[in-house]
Amino acid sequence: MTDIITVARKELREIVGGGSGRKSLIRELFFVFLFGVFFPLSQSEAWRSGAVPTVFVFMIPLFLAGPYIADTFAGERERKTLETLLATRLPDSSIYLGKILAVCTYAWAVTQIILLASLIALNLTGAGASGGAAGGSTGRWFVYPSSVWVAALAGSYASALLISGVGTFISLRSETVRAAHQAMMLPLFVLIFGGSFGLGALWRALPSQTQASLVLWASGVSALEAIVGVVSLLLLVDLFLLRLGVRRFRRSKLISS
Amino acid sequence: MPVTSGGNGFAIQTRDLSRDFGSVRAVQDLTLDVPAGTIYGFLGPNGAGKTTTIRLLLGLLEPSGGEAWVLGHEVRTGSQEIREQAGVLLESDGLYTRLTALQNLDYFGRIARLSEPDRSRRIQDLLTAMDLWDRREGRVSDFSKGMRQKLALVRAFLSRPKLLFLDEPTSGLDTPSAVALRRQLVALARDEGVTVFLTTHNLLEAEKVCDRVAVIRKGALLAEGSPQEIHGGRSSRVAIDGERFSAELVGRVERLPMVESAVVEPATDGSPRILVDLKPGTDARAVVRLLVESGAEVASVETARESLEDIFLKLVEEEEADTGEESP
Structure with missing residues (x-):
């Protein structure tokens, strides 16, 4: 575990305080403004209901982790640091898991900041509240329902793990960061749009009787139970991807000639 | 083993x-x-x-x-x-x-x-x-x-x-x-x-x-x-400057047992010079003695120790000659 943390610390240091720090800071501030201020204020009622933030906390880590996970191995290869890293005593699994831990932790932390920013924005402006008063002036602060917090705390990490699990396979096989970024577009597209369109198409393909039965079953499931179910399912997929990744990560395969 | x-x-x-x-x-x-x-x-x-x-x-x-x-x-x-x-x-x-x-x-x-x-x-x-x-x-x-x-x-x-x-x-x-x-x-x-x-x-x-x-x-x-x-495993080259180095004398030098080859080549100032390649582990004393006894005038004797670079190039050339290849 110490080795995994050592790798993760260095990766986080590069992500947060690296040479492209200012550039990445601007990118993160843009994300915080877009998802934490602009969207909550422009769709305040939907945000207050908890439905939109629940979806967003699953989606935002995909955007945040995607570019960094693409950079993990392809970036080391391009910057010619990979071989020196592989020549150290670090076990294969520590290198692999350390990089994933860093990217997921970063994406998770920024997602929490976005959620908190949205809460502050909604409370300060009173947007979407009955009467339109800011939380501070009515004395009653708006807080998201518990299902949103469960989604934010556990779901966002599971979501980041999902894209990281897929992304490392791409990064390991890409010669350059650019190639990795381009290749990452496909899984991102599939996860973000394929998920919603695919589920919609699947729903429409179901016989009406089955649809009715599912609606009846779903009406008895609370939002919190649904979130826990989705997160559990995601974690199972993550675990499978991580095990596969650890098993397939081999030094000798990364140095071809 | x-x-x-x-x-x-x-x-x-x-x-x-x-x-x-x-x-x-x-x-x-x-x-x-x-x-x-x-x-x-x-x-x-x-x-x-x-x-x-x-x-x-x-x-x-x-x-x-x-x-x-x-x-x-x-x-x-x-x-x-x-x-x-x-x-x-x-x-x-x-x-x-x-x-x-x-x-x-x-x-x-x-x-x-x-x-x-x-x-x-x-x-x-x-x-x-x-x-x-x-x-x-x-x-x-x-x-x-x-x-x-x-x-x-x-x-x-x-x-x-x-x-x-x-x-x-x-x-x-x-x-x-x-x-x-x-x-x-x-x-x-x-x-x-x-x-x-x-x-x-x-x-x-x-x-x-x-x-x-x-x-x-x-x-x-x-x-x-x-x-x-x-x-030590390679031949060493000796440059001998002087006068009266006839072709016949150079031929006699070349027949000495410790000599691999000998050629006359003018030095940079145009004066006569014999370049002698000696076999490994030998020296130029017998060569100088022969020259002096034969009436040649020896002004200086210089041993040109080959650098590792020269040796490396020779090794490569020898290996190419053995395998019939040419350098790229």
Whole structure:
């Protein structure tokens, strides 16, 4: 575990305080403004209901982790640091898991900041509240329902793990960061749009009787139970991807000639 | 002969070590014995198989054939143990340019599991020895090539390795930087008693720094020994300046048993000069005696010791003649 943390610390240091720090800071501030201020204020009622933030906390880590996970191995290869890293005593699994831990932790932390920013924005402006008063002036602060917090705390990490699990396979096989970024577009597209369109198409393909039965079953499931179910399912997929990744990560395969 | 562990006085031993990439044989039946505590030069032109050999010895690549032991560990089964005890400076310096010098060293110190106080002290000592302590907070992307190589060398020494693999450490450096780095490398290696496996195509560097050298080309070993042994096994050339060197006299010189060849060639100032190639282990006394006794006037006798570079080129030429190839 110490080795995994050592790798993760260095990766986080590069992500947060690296040479492209200012550039990445601007990118993160843009994300915080877009998802934490602009969207909550422009769709305040939907945000207050908890439905939109629940979806967003699953989606935002995909955007945040995607570019960094693409950079993990392809970036080391391009910057010619990979071989020196592989020549150290670090076990294969520590290198692999350390990089994933860093990217997921970063994406998770920024997602929490976005959620908190949205809460502050909604409370300060009173947007979407009955009467339109800011939380501070009515004395009653708006807080998201518990299902949103469960989604934010556990779901966002599971979501980041999902894209990281897929992304490392791409990064390991890409010669350059650019190639990795381009290749990452496909899984991102599939996860973000394929998920919603695919589920919609699947729903429409179901016989009406089955649809009715599912609606009846779903009406008895609370939002919190649904979130826990989705997160559990995601974690199972993550675990499978991580095990596969650890098993397939081999030094000798990364140095071809 | 079975290869035993590193306890037999050798840091590295290989027997018929080979590595193929498709139809290309990058390392060919390589047999080496690298004594512990020495600076061992591994010489060869670009593409000779030097880097592939290092990768094989570090367990980063699987051999296609043969065996290799590094610090007593077989490379196929003990690569983790080898990497735990080895330091590296590979073809590329491998430094993280977005991080500072200190952050880079801290990372590799943690990987080596040095304790916090030991890590700090070791980093300070090595950076000071390499004149980089004042630049410790500088970002590596702002460092010159020479500073980066020095920093990479510090990183290689950081974990107190028993064995250091250095792949072309002075490549791309200007002469003063290369000389300074070479001097610091030798001082550190001697101080720490570490075995150094140094690949280079800079023969002058190998001659100045190495206790033993191996010359390879196209993955195959051409010669191995101390620089002196390699010199000793080769003919030496003597230039004799003077007057009255007739063709008949030169013919008599050529028939002397210790002489391989003799030719008359004018010196740079136009005066007559005989160039005599002597067989290994002989000297020019009998040649000078014959010249004087035959009435020639000998003004000076100069032994031109071949550099390792000359020897290397001759070895390559001989090998090409044996295989019927031509240099690219």
